[in-house]
Amino acid sequence: MSKLTLSKALNEGLRRALEADPKVMIMGEDVGKLGGVFRVTDGLQKDFGEHRVVDTPLAESGIIGTAIGLALRGYRPVCEIQFDGFVFPATDQIISQLAKMRYRSRGKISLPVVIRIPCGGGIGAVEHHSESPEAYFTHAAGLRVVACADAADAYSMIQLAIASDDPVIFFEPKRRYWDKGDVDTAAPLDSAVPLDRARVVLPGTDVTLLSYGPLVRTCVEAAMAVAPERSIEVIDLRSLSPLDMATIEESVKRTGRCVVAHEAPVYSGLGAEIAARVTEACFYHLEAPVLRVGAFATPYPPSRLEEHYLPDLDRILDGVDRAFSY
Amino acid sequence: MTETGLIQLLTPEGERVDNPAYPLDEAADIKGMYRDMVLVRRIDTEAIALQRHGELGLWASLLGQEAAQIGSGRALTPKDMAFPSYREHGVAWCRGLDPLRLLELFRGVSNGSWEPEEHKFHLYTIVIGDQTLHATGYAMGIQRDAAEDEAVIVYFGDGATSQGDVSEAFAWASVFNAPVVFFCQNNQWAISAPQDRQSRVPLFQRASGFGFPGVRVDGNDVLACHAVTQRALQAAREGQGPTLIEAYTYRMGAHTTTDDPTRYRLASDVEVWRLRDPIERVRSYLARSGQADSTFFAAIDAEANELGERIREGCRTLPDPAPLELFDHVYAGRSAILDDERERYAAYLESFEQTDTALEEARR
Numbered sequence: 001m002s003k004l005t006l007s008k009a010l011n012e013g014l015r016r017a018l019e020a021d022p023k024v025m026i027m028g029e030d031v032g033k034l035g036g037v038f039r040v041t042d043g044l045q046k047d048f049g050e051h052r053v054v055d056t057p058l059a060e061s062g063i064i065g066t067a068i069g070l071a072l073r074g075y076r077p078v079c080e081i082q083f084d085g086f087v088f089p090a091t092d093q094i095i096s097q098l099a100k101m102r103y104r105s106r107g108k109i110s111l112p113v114v115i116r117i118p119c120g121g122g123i124g125a126v127e128h129h130s131e132s133p134e135a136y137f138t139h140a141a142g143l144r145v146v147a148c149a150d151a152a153d154a155y156s157m158i159q160l161a162i163a164s165d166d167p168v169i170f171f172e173p174k175r176r177y178w179d180k181g182d183v184d185t186a187a188p189l190d191s192a193v194p195l196d197r198a199r200v201v202l203p204g205t206d207v208t209l210l211s212y213g214p215l216v217r218t219c220v221e222a223a224m225a226v227a228p229e230r231s232i233e234v235i236d237l238r239s240l241s242p243l244d245m246a247t248i249e250e251s252v253k254r255t256g257r258c259v260v261a262h263e264a265p266v267y268s269g270l271g272a273e274i275a276a277r278v279t280e281a282c283f284y285h286l287e288a289p290v291l292r293v294g295a296f297a298t299p300y301p302p303s304r305l306e307e308h309y310l311p312d313l314d315r316i317l318d319g320v321d322r323a324f325s326y
Numbered sequence: 327m328t329e330t331g332l333i334q335l336l337t338p339e340g341e342r343v344d345n346p347a348y349p350l351d352e353a354a355d356i357k358g359m360y361r362d363m364v365l366v367r368r369i370d371t372e373a374i375a376l377q378r379h380g381e382l383g384l385w386a387s388l389l390g391q392e393a394a395q396i397g398s399g400r401a402l403t404p405k406d407m408a409f410p411s412y413r414e415h416g417v418a419w420c421r422g423l424d425p426l427r428l429l430e431l432f433r434g435v436s437n438g439s440w441e442p443e444e445h446k447f448h449l450y451t452i453v454i455g456d457q458t459l460h461a462t463g464y465a466m467g468i469q470r471d472a473a474e475d476e477a478v479i480v481y482f483g484d485g486a487t488s489q490g491d492v493s494e495a496f497a498w499a500s501v502f503n504a505p506v507v508f509f510c511q512n513n514q515w516a517i518s519a520p521q522d523r524q525s526r527v528p529l530f531q532r533a534s535g536f537g538f539p540g541v542r543v544d545g546n547d548v549l550a551c552h553a554v555t556q557r558a559l560q561a562a563r564e565g566q567g568p569t570l571i572e573a574y575t576y577r578m579g580a581h582t583t584t585d586d587p588t589r590y591r592l593a594s595d596v597e598v599w600r601l602r603d604p605i606e607r608v609r610s611y612l613a614r615s616g617q618a619d620s621t622f623f624a625a626i627d628a629e630a631n632e633l634g635e636r637i638r639e640g641c642r643t644l645p646d647p648a649p650l651e652l653f654d655h656v657y658a659g660r661s662a663i664l665d666d667e668r669e670r671y672a673a674y675l676e677s678f679e680q681t682d683t684a685l686e687e688a689r690r
Binding site: 059061070073093100105110142144196241243244245246 | 436437438439441442448449451453456458459460461462463464465466467468469470471490491494495497498501654655656657658659660661662663664666
């Protein structure tokens with residue numbers, strides 16, 4: 001067991017994947033010599049060579065398009081998109097090609113491509129560096145969309161994503177890169193929580209609080225702040241597509257209340273899908289409507305306003321309070 | 327027509343042209359090329375007719391582009407990989423693909439049912455230019471496999487050269503020196519947009535800005551297309567990186583069966599190109615040089631008739647997929663969300679069967 005930052009845990013997970021399978025490659029802007037702008041790929045090019053850790057031209061569509069070609073050739077590319085707001089030039093390749101190729105070919109083609117995307121705000125960045133674009137991708141059938149929330153999980157999730165024969169959009173909460181956690185780097189991968197399962201991070205009895213990525217920690221802090229007067233069960237969704245409805249339903253049927261928190265705008269966000277599904281599956285168990293806490297229906301604001309835009313501990317607790325006001 | 331540096335080995339009249347850079351290949355199977363061109367033209371004609379009869383939803387005709395496709399397609403070795411756009415029925419033929427596999431796509435019973443690695447022919451790509459990046463990535467894989475006897479060819483049109491992905495593919499292939507041949511069939515029309523809406527310079531000249539050679543070949547000359555492609559593929563295999571080939575040709579038909587080219591181009595322009603027909607010039611050459619006689623041509627025509635019949639019958643009897651196949655092959659692994667949808671829809675469909683059975687019983 002070692003104490004690692006989330007960034008270092010990803011680095012160790014990538015290293016282990018590169019060691020385990022010679023077909024695994026890393027490609028992206030500045031991922032080689034520099035080790036990535038967040039240093040997630042630090043030292044990997046030095047140890048695995050320029051053919052396996054590729055500094056690419058500055059072209060996101062090119063990164064994903066050539067990764068598709070490499071996957072057709074039998075490789076398992078792990079692509080880094082430098083920031084959330086820069087993924088959009090690649091969305092045609094992701095949605096029209098990567099997501100659909102297995103379906104179009106009636107299962108004859110597998111594209112085991114992982115797309116790592118640092119996501120979310122809270123670091124005072126300039127525009128296009130703080131976004132939460134997950135809902136664009138959860139809407140595309142054929143993609144697996146996951147988000148890691150802490151170092152230990154990041155370490156196994158990145159390896160599971162690379163081992164998956166489906167394309168995976170892998171969100172990394174950039175403001176949590178420096179959070180430290182205990183990581184068991186000796187644990188076998190098959191003992192990890194499967195990639196498509198949610199995880200109860202804090203058990204509770206009064207209300208189910210669902211989140212993922214950067215807000216999982218905030219949700220846990222919110223729950224601690226009101227315990228023991230109010231018992232909040234916090235679930236880290238981990239898999240945003242497909243959703244692990246079994247874990248969610250089991251919890252909501254026990255607690256009778258459900259709040260979803262994410263950094264992305266509430267409107268047409270992932271919370272809407274969850275609310276509709278929970279309402280249908282748990283209708284007779286619910287004491288209140290499923291409530292959503294998230295960002296507003298505006299573009300991401302200048303960073304001096306982001307504390308008003310992003311849900312924080314108080315806004316999450318406000319959502320929880322509302323769930324008890326019915 | 328701008329004919330800057332156009333490479334031609336056979337004139338529209340069927341005269342051989344000596345080109346010191348591309349000496350006559352004695353082994354070239356010109357009769358085989360003729361046969362292939364006639365047969366793919368028949369596939370095309372039949373497919374258009376099948377669309378008119380409601381058997382296909384759509385068809386993208388290759389009429390006029392037979393030489394570009396058969397010449398380049400026959401230059402590939404069995405190990406080379408081809409990435410088509412959606413009009414490369416001639417290249418598909420060269421890769422041994424049953425034309426019915428293509429018709430399935432335009433009939434709407436499949437989005438691509440062949441095994442790309444078996445034929446070394448990727449699925450059709452409809453979003454313009456996307457496949458140029460796939461081809462470049464595949465070529466990067468060949469480099470990593472140190473497979474020195476393999477190269478990649480990717481097909482796209484004049485319209486695609488305006489797409490960002492094509493420029494990105496040029497840049498990537500160049501800086502990584504990837505073994506890929508960019509084969510642009512400049513058929514001069516991107517639906518209704520003429521080539522001068524895509525570029526102010528001849529397309530093959532684009533390559534020099536990216537740092538690799540570009541050549542313009544008479545796209546209606548099967549010998550020239552074959553020779554130029556063979557040379558470019560060999561250069562790629564030998565580590566000399568990419569080449570852009572601009573096959574200067576003309577789309578004789580509509581963009582697809584839903585298009586009406588009389589709205590945007592003159593019949594007289596089409597007539598000019600009819601005189602440059604890719605098949606007629608080979609027929610003239612073969613007849614005049616005594617390499618083929620009327621028995622040969624009659625045999626090919628008979629073969630085309632048989633092929634046409636097989637396609638007509640085969641297309642009409644292509645089965646529709648079963649309803650629940652809708653849910654197959656979305657993921658390699660499980661999706662509980664999708665499993666749930668499949669289960670509910672199966673039950674919904676079954677409810678009709680139960681109602682039908684009940685009604686039948688009631689009638690009895």
